[in-house]
Each structure stands twice: as C-alpha cells, then as structure tokens.
Amino acid sequence: MTEKNNDKIPIYICMGSSCFSKGARILVEIINNTIEQYQLQDKVDFRGKRCFDRCADGPNIQIGDQIYNRVNPENIKSIILNYFSIHESANTD
Numbered sequence: 001m002t003e004k005n006n007d008k009i010p011i012y013i014c015m016g017s018s019c020f021s022k023g024a025r026i027l028v029e030i031i032n033n034t035i036e037q038y039q040l041q042d043k044v045d046f047r048g049k050r051c052f053d054r055c056a057d058g059p060n061i062q063i064g065d066q067i068y069n070r071v072n073p074e075n076i077k078s079i080i081l082n083y084f085s086i087h088e089s090a091n092t093d
C-alpha cells in the first residue's frame, strides 16, 4: 500500500450527459458542501470529468481509485465520509 502524504485525493464526478441528466449537478453541490463542512479542501481535488463509459450505472463518481455507481443525494455524503473515515456528527441539515 502506498501513502501519498502531499498529494490530494482526486474526487471526480462524471459530467457526461447521461449522468448529468440523472442528477450530477445537484451532486456537485452536495460534494462541494461536504468538502467545506468537513474541511477537506486540503485533502481533495474535486473536479468534473467526461463520460466514464458506465452511463447505465450513473451517476458515477470516482474517489481515489474507486468508482461509485448510482450515486444519489442520499448516499453521496456517506460515500465521501466513509472513504475518509469521518464519522458524521449529529448534524441535521
């Protein structure tokens, strides 16, 4: 296992038309909010990417080497928090 202390972990969201039509835009907002809320700005590099060629399984995101399919507003935050081993605080927003 390799550790990259100075490198940011990439978070990519597919901005292809299929994923976009399935709600990628709202996921961008939620991901940005989560990055801010948990002060991950120094740890991650969040950007959009073109089609992942997995359109039927979208919306798709990638964190590090892992691709997550069928991401939605209900599960995106916990996907990110789980990846970074962050325990969600009792925040009800």
Ligand code: FES
Binding pocket: 014, 015, 016, 017, 018, 019, 020, 050, 051, 052, 053, 054, 055, 056, 058, 059, 060
């Ligand atoms: S549009 Fe997202 S995988 Fe193709």
